[in-house]
Structure formats: structure tokens, C-alpha cells
Amino acid sequence: MSTEAVFKGWAGLDDKACQGNLKFQEFEPKKWDEDDVDVKILYCGICGSDASALSGEWGPVDNVCPQICGHEIVGEVTKVGTSPDNGIKVGQLVGIGAQSDSCRECDNCKDHKENFCPKQAITFNSPYGRGNGKGSISRGGFAKYWRGPSRFAIPLPDGLDPDIAAPLLCGGVTVFTPLERYGAGTKAKNVGVIGVGGLGHMAILLANGMGANVTAISRSDSKKEDAMKLGASNYIAMGDDLKKAFEPHARSLDLIICTSNPSELPVADYLPLLKPEGTFCLVGIVPKPLEISTFPLIMGTAAIAGSNIGNPDAISRMFKFVVEKNIKPWIQKWDMEEINKAMPSFQKGDPRYRFVLVNTDNGGKL
Amino acid sequence: MSTEAVFKGWAGLDDKACQGNLKFQEFEPKKWDEDDVDVKILYCGICGSDASALSGEWGPVDNVCPQICGHEIVGEVTKVGTSPDNGIKVGQLVGIGAQSDSCRECDNCKDHKENFCPKQAITFNSPYGRGNGKGSISRGGFAKYWRGPSRFAIPLPDGLDPDIAAPLLCGGVTVFTPLERYGAGTKAKNVGVIGVGGLGHMAILLANGMGANVTAISRSDSKKEDAMKLGASNYIAMGDDLKKAFEPHARSLDLIICTSNPSELPVADYLPLLKPEGTFCLVGIVPKPLEISTFPLIMGTAAIAGSNIGNPDAISRMFKFVVEKNIKPWIQKWDMEEINKAMPSFQKGDPRYRFVLVNTDNGGKL
Numbered sequence: 001m002s003t004e005a006v007f008k009g010w011a012g013l014d015d016k017a018c019q020g021n022l023k024f025q026e027f028e029p030k031k032w033d034e035d036d037v038d039v040k041i042l043y044c045g046i047c048g049s050d051a052s053a054l055s056g057e058w059g060p061v062d063n064v065c066p067q068i069c070g071h072e073i074v075g076e077v078t079k080v081g082t083s084p085d086n087g088i089k090v091g092q093l094v095g096i097g098a099q100s101d102s103c104r105e106c107d108n109c110k111d112h113k114e115n116f117c118p119k120q121a122i123t124f125n126s127p128y129g130r131g132n133g134k135g136s137i138s139r140g141g142f143a144k145y146w147r148g149p150s151r152f153a154i155p156l157p158d159g160l161d162p163d164i165a166a167p168l169l170c171g172g173v174t175v176f177t178p179l180e181r182y183g184a185g186t187k188a189k190n191v192g193v194i195g196v197g198g199l200g201h202m203a204i205l206l207a208n209g210m211g212a213n214v215t216a217i218s219r220s221d222s223k224k225e226d227a228m229k230l231g232a233s234n235y236i237a238m239g240d241d242l243k244k245a246f247e248p249h250a251r252s253l254d255l256i257i258c259t260s261n262p263s264e265l266p267v268a269d270y271l272p273l274l275k276p277e278g279t280f281c282l283v284g285i286v287p288k289p290l291e292i293s294t295f296p297l298i299m300g301t302a303a304i305a306g307s308n309i310g311n312p313d314a315i316s317r318m319f320k321f322v323v324e325k326n327i328k329p330w331i332q333k334w335d336m337e338e339i340n341k342a343m344p345s346f347q348k349g350d351p352r353y354r355f356v357l358v359n360t361d362n363g364g365k366l
Numbered sequence: 367m368s369t370e371a372v373f374k375g376w377a378g379l380d381d382k383a384c385q386g387n388l389k390f391q392e393f394e395p396k397k398w399d400e401d402d403v404d405v406k407i408l409y410c411g412i413c414g415s416d417a418s419a420l421s422g423e424w425g426p427v428d429n430v431c432p433q434i435c436g437h438e439i440v441g442e443v444t445k446v447g448t449s450p451d452n453g454i455k456v457g458q459l460v461g462i463g464a465q466s467d468s469c470r471e472c473d474n475c476k477d478h479k480e481n482f483c484p485k486q487a488i489t490f491n492s493p494y495g496r497g498n499g500k501g502s503i504s505r506g507g508f509a510k511y512w513r514g515p516s517r518f519a520i521p522l523p524d525g526l527d528p529d530i531a532a533p534l535l536c537g538g539v540t541v542f543t544p545l546e547r548y549g550a551g552t553k554a555k556n557v558g559v560i561g562v563g564g565l566g567h568m569a570i571l572l573a574n575g576m577g578a579n580v581t582a583i584s585r586s587d588s589k590k591e592d593a594m595k596l597g598a599s600n601y602i603a604m605g606d607d608l609k610k611a612f613e614p615h616a617r618s619l620d621l622i623i624c625t626s627n628p629s630e631l632p633v634a635d636y637l638p639l640l641k642p643e644g645t646f647c648l649v650g651i652v653p654k655p656l657e658i659s660t661f662p663l664i665m666g667t668a669a670i671a672g673s674n675i676g677n678p679d680a681i682s683r684m685f686k687f688v689v690e691k692n693i694k695p696w697i698q699k700w701d702m703e704e705i706n707k708a709m710p711s712f713q714k715g716d717p718r719y720r721f722v723l724v725n726t727d728n729g730g731k732l
Binding site for chain 2: 108113115116118181251261265275276277279281282283284285286289290291292293294295296297298299300301302303304305306307308
């Protein structure tokens with residue numbers, strides 16, 4: 001059973017793309033390799049970096065044309081080559097995140113830490129580097145079909161709703177990975193999450209599922225109720241005076257996941273929240289360099305870290321974990337035909353807490 | 367068997383103390399508590415912070431008068447109170463490092479992570495906070511006798527030479543702790559050590575003993591031969607162009623221990639040396655705040671950390687470890703009577719790699 005893929009999607013063609021100006025059109029998929037799969041897209045989450053790319057923040061949109069963004073893709077495999085990874089079969093449900101290829105030859109790839117491969121391809125607007133596909137530009141999930149290497153098409157386990165799986169593929173694994181690395185719930189019993197948004201709400205869900213006491217940290221009280229429902233047991237409304245807001249919570253957290261990325265981050269103000277041997281981990285790029293005094297870093301035996309997405313094995317582990325713990329990101333679904341309404345709404349900050357686009361004609365359910 | 371302690375030492379009285387101007391005189395020891403010990407000092411290492419205190423870098427020397435510095439103390443217990451810790455007995459050899467007390471009541475103390483106690487006392491020029499001794503100023507090891515809490519007088523295991531033990535008590539444990547925390551030789555197979563000096567040479571010895579491949583990183587080639595003898599298998603002479611020097615070693619290190627603390631540290635230049643998930647750990651305070659771009663931190667999943675000395679249990683583990691691995695810091699010994707020659711020589715950078723002062727009249731061996 002195989003359906004011939006038709007590669008059509010919502011293309012960004014100029015810097016107004018994100019303002020409701022994506023054009024539905026055909027595009028050239030990756031050139032076929034025998035470890036590739038074709039996937040009929042059912043769902044695709046909208047992530048901040050789609051909006052960044054499509055609004056020209058990362059360079060003029062027409063540098064790569066057409067831009068088919070979207071990198072939280074869930075769909076059904078419709079074609080498998082002669083040498084698939086992951087034991088993938090036609091008909092299977094799979095998810096594709098922000099990374100869609102790697103060199104397979106470096107130490108990182110051999111260790112299955114493909115997210116550290118220096119030659120990785122990201123899932124949208126990035127050239128593939130291997131085989132027939134070398135030079136093909138990656139095309140994401142704001143489309144009817146996706147084609148790419150099967151290693152990066154992660155099978156969904158039984159019991160995982162495919163719409164719920166979508167936002168986990170980039171946003172979810174981005175916070176799952178540092179929570180796992182720094183031992184949320186075990187070594188890091190007390191976890192702070194800065195920012196209650198797309199990534200932040202998943203960090204609260206996951207950290208709580210791992211058994212941590214979660215403190216949600218947000219600008220105002222407006223997300224307190226949601227944060228508590230998501231599993232936070234404490235909430236800090238920062239207001240305008242961080243020092244004052246943090247003082248009653250000094251030395252209370254083993255790990256802070258910072259999902260907020262303002263243009264400037266006064267990281268020194270956050271360090272007093274950490275217990276000794278604690279880690280402040282950023283998952284979003286802050287444009288202005290951080291300024292860090294070494295005295296509190298040393299006296300507190302603290303660390304300031306970054307973390308970048310997760311590898312396919314981490315996505316698999318996360319999938320199993322959310323099924324086991326019955327964790328479900330909070331999503332709002334839009335028919336993908338409505339993408340030109342969904343993107344401006346996303347840009348206004350409307351998601352509570354993740355938008356997922358649905359290809360109803362492919363069998364996705366609103 | 368008990369000898370009555372006579373508290374005399376080499377006192378810093380003014381900002382010229384470090385230039386050969388320490389005065390041998392009596393001083394008032396800590397007021398006795400029943401968990402205290404008196405220790406007849408045999409050896410005391412000279413550490414950078416003794417020189418900092420005695421040269422007025424930390425405020426005028428006569429703010430605390432007399433300053434009896436020295437915090438790498440090894441000696442023989444001559445008096446034990448009615449409630450000693452560590453099972454300490456008269457006649458036993460013990461070592462005292464940079465910390466000499468803590469509150470015993472906070473969570474850190476209860477976890478035996480006393481080095482994170484917010485009310486800790488350091489071993490020199492710092493007020494004790496408990497019992498009869500409350501308000502007594504701590505006096506260090508540039509003296510004939512030391513008195514203080516037995517919890518911080520760590521028994522030397524059989525097989526550990528007491529002169530060799532001295533520099534381990536501050537410099538040694540300061541690097542042992544992050545090497546242990548970040549898994550040198552196990553999770554962190556490849557360890558870089560910046561600075562081949564007092565702390566750096568012990569970091570090389572210890573990391574090599576833990577089974578790591580050690581890369582020594584120094585300004586010039588002058589310490590290459592020593593570094594290789596200490597156990598390094600690679601050496602980087604940085605010269606004036608860090609980027610060029612580091613390029614052939616890009617992404618080669620899991621952990622960097624930075625023992626160098628210049629007035630300004632271009633930490634961004636060092637990050638490319640780290641493998642993904644690597645840690646750059648500072649153990650010495652750098653006066654100017656670090657400037658850190660978040661992009662390489664996130665893309666490399668890297669961490670910048672600090673680490674502050676070690677607790678008594680860590681010192682005990684380190685003692686056992688160096689005996690087991692036959693690790694010996696490289697020391698030059700001076701009769702403590704010669705302290706006014708030793709300190710200026712220390713200040714000139716003469717140690718290869720640690721000076722240890724010896725009280726020959728107390729039984730210390732030159």
C-alpha cells in the first residue's frame with residue numbers, strides 16, 4: 001500500500017509571509033534516497049522559530065524560496081525506501097522534529113547524539129548533505145507531504161495521540177532533554193521554569209511528571225492558575241523588581257529551565273534562586289550577551305548552561321515517558337487551510353499553549 | 367597524653383606583611399568548645415588567598431589584626447574535647463583546609479555539604495559563629511598551634527605523607543571537587559586544565575589519576591615538560607591568539623577546569639574547545655564579569671560553572687584517592703622560620719608548584 005505523495009504546502013515567499021501571506025503551492029521535495037520515507041502530514045505544530053524564519057528575523061525570507069516551514073510534524077508513512085532506519089513501515093505514524101538529517105559518520109552520530117553533528121540539517125530551509133539529496137533544501141510540515149531520512153522520523157508509540165505528539169517534537173524535546181540531563185525529580189528535586197508559554201508549559205508538565213516540585217516563574221500573575229493546573233506547586237510573579245520577587249525563594253531551586261528569551265536577560269538576578277550545585281539552563285537564544293560575575297558562580301557552585309533540542313533517541317524516550325505518565329500538552333487546533341489566520345494569532349501570543357495545524361483532508365482530526 | 371598549646375604565629379599587621387614583614391607573636395586562639403581540637407602544626411601550605419589577604423587585596427590588613435593566615439594545615443592532635451567529631455583522638459594526624467566551621471543546622475550542613483553553609487567560617491580572619499567561640503576570629507596555620515572544630519580537622523589516612531597532604535587541603539580539593547562532580551575519567555574522558563600552577567598541577571595529577579586524558583593549557587611552552595610529567599597527554603600553548611591555538615583542538619574536551627584567574631577572561635574563546643554537553647568550570651574569581659553569548663552555549667549544549675572548595679567528606683575521599691593512586695603534589699619546603707623569605711618568593715611565582723612551610727621544632731621534616 002503506497003500513496004503517491006503530492007508535495008504542496010504553504011510557502012513563505014517574502015517578509016510578509018507571517019502576516020497572513022503564505023501561498024499554497026507545489027514545491028520540490030528532497031531528492032529521494034533509499035533511507036528516506038514519504039509521510040502524509042496529519043498535524044504540524046507552530047513553533048517560535050517558524051515565525052522567526054517567516055517574518056525575516058533570520059534574514060530575508062526570499063533568501064530561501066519557497067520557505068516551507070513547520071517542524072513539529074506528525075503523519076503517516078506512505079513510502080519507505082529499501083534501507084529504512086527505525087524499522088519503519090508504510091502505514092506507521094511517525095513524528096519529525098527540528099532536525100531532519102546528520103552526517104552519520106562523526107562521533108556524535110555514531111553515539112546517536114545526532115543533534116550535535118556539525119553537519120546536521122534542520123527541517124526547514126536547510127540543505128541536505130548526503131546522497132542523492134545533497135543540496136536539496138529541507139521542506140517542513142506546513143504542507144501535505146514530507147520527505148526525508150527515516151532516522152529522523154520517530155515512530156509514535158501506542159497510546160500517544162498524534163495531535164498531542166506534534167508540539168513535543170521540537171518544543172517538548174527541547175525542555176525534556178535538559179530536564180533529563182540534570183536529573184529533574186531525582187538529583188534536581190526542585191525545578192524552576194521561567195516563562196509559561198509553548199515550551200514553558202511543557203517543561204512544567206514534564207518536570208512534574210518526573211517527580212520534581214515545580215516553581216513556575218512568569219512576569220505577572222496572569223498565568224498562575226494555568227501553571228498550577230499544569231503541575232506547578234509554586235508560582236513567582238516577577239513584576240518589575242526581580243530581587244524583591246526572588247528574595248523569599250532564595251536558594252530554593254536545583255535547576256532552572258529558562259524558556260523565556262527577551263532581548264536582554266539579567267541572569268545575575270536569577271542566580272540567587274539556585275541552590276548550591278544548581279544549574280540555570282537556557283533553551284532560547286538571548287540576543288544580548290549575558291554578563292556574569294564569577295563570584296556568585298563560584299561561591300554558589302552554580303552553572304549557566306544552554307541546551308539545544310534533542311536527538312531521535314531522546315524523542316523516543318520522551319514519547320514513551322508521556323504515554324506512561326499520561327502527559328498531554330495543551331493545544332489549540334486549526335485547520336491548516338487557516339494557516340494565514342493561525343500565524344498572525346500565534347504572533348500575537350494567543351496560544352494556550354501551542355497551536356497545531358491539521359490536514360483534515362489527509363485524515364487529521366480537528 | 368596532652369601538650370599544652372602555645373598560640374604563637376607569623377602575624378600580618380599591615381599591608382607590607384606579604385613583602386617579608388610578618389611578625390612572630392602570640393595571638394588569641396578561638397575560645398574553647400568541647401567539639402574543638404588543638405593541633406600542633408607540622409606543615410602549612412601557602413595558597414594564593416593567603417597572599418591576597420596579606421597584601422591588602424581583600425581590604426586593609428589591619429582590618430583584622432593580627433592576621434594569622436595559612437589554611438592548608440597538617441598537624442598532630444594534642445587536645446580533644448568531650449564531644450569530638452570524626453572519632454578524633456590525641457596523637458592523630460589531621461588536616462585543616464580553607465573552611466573551619468559551619469552552622470551544623472542548615473540543610474547543607476545536615477547533608478554534609480558544609481562548604482555551602484551560608485554561615486560558614488573560613489580558616490583565617492573570619493568570626494566563628496557558634497558556642498563559646500562565637501565572635502572569636504579564626505586563626506590559620508602560619509603558627510605553632512591551631513585550635514578549631516574537630517569536624518573540620520580531617521584525619522589523614524595511613525600512607526599519606528603529611529607534607530604532601532598540606533597543599534591538597536585547599537588547592538587540591540578545590541580541583542578534586544569539580545573533577546569528581548563532572549565525572550573526570552568516566553563521563554568526562556577528556557579534561558582540559560587551564561593554568562599549570564599550584565591548583566593546575568594538582569588538577570592534572572588528579573584528573574590523570576581518575577583515568578582522564580588530560581590536556582594542559584598554558585600561556586607558553588615553558589611548562590610543557592612538567593605538565594607531561596604530571597600526567598598530561600596533550601599540551602596547548604595559547605600564545606596571544608587563542609582562536610588559532612585552539613582551532614586544532616576544537617570540540618576535544620568534555621570538561622575544562624580553569625585555574626587561571628586573570629583580571630579578564632575571554633571565556634567565549636575557550637568554548638569551542640568543549641565537546642557538546644561539556645562544562646567550563648572556574649575555580650578562581652575573575653574580577654571582570656564574563657561576557658557570554660547564548661548562541662554557542664545553546665548550540666553546543668555547553669555549561670559555564672563555578673566551584674568552591676570542598677566539604678570535609680570530599681577531603682576524606684580525596685585523601686583516600688591519592689593514597690590509592692600514589693598521587694603526590696610537587697612541593698618545595700621552607701622552614702616556617704623563613705616565612706618572610708617564602709612569601710615574597712611565592713609572590714614572584716617561584717613555586718613548582720606549591721610551597722609548604724615546616725615547623726621543624728614541632729617535628730615537621732624539611
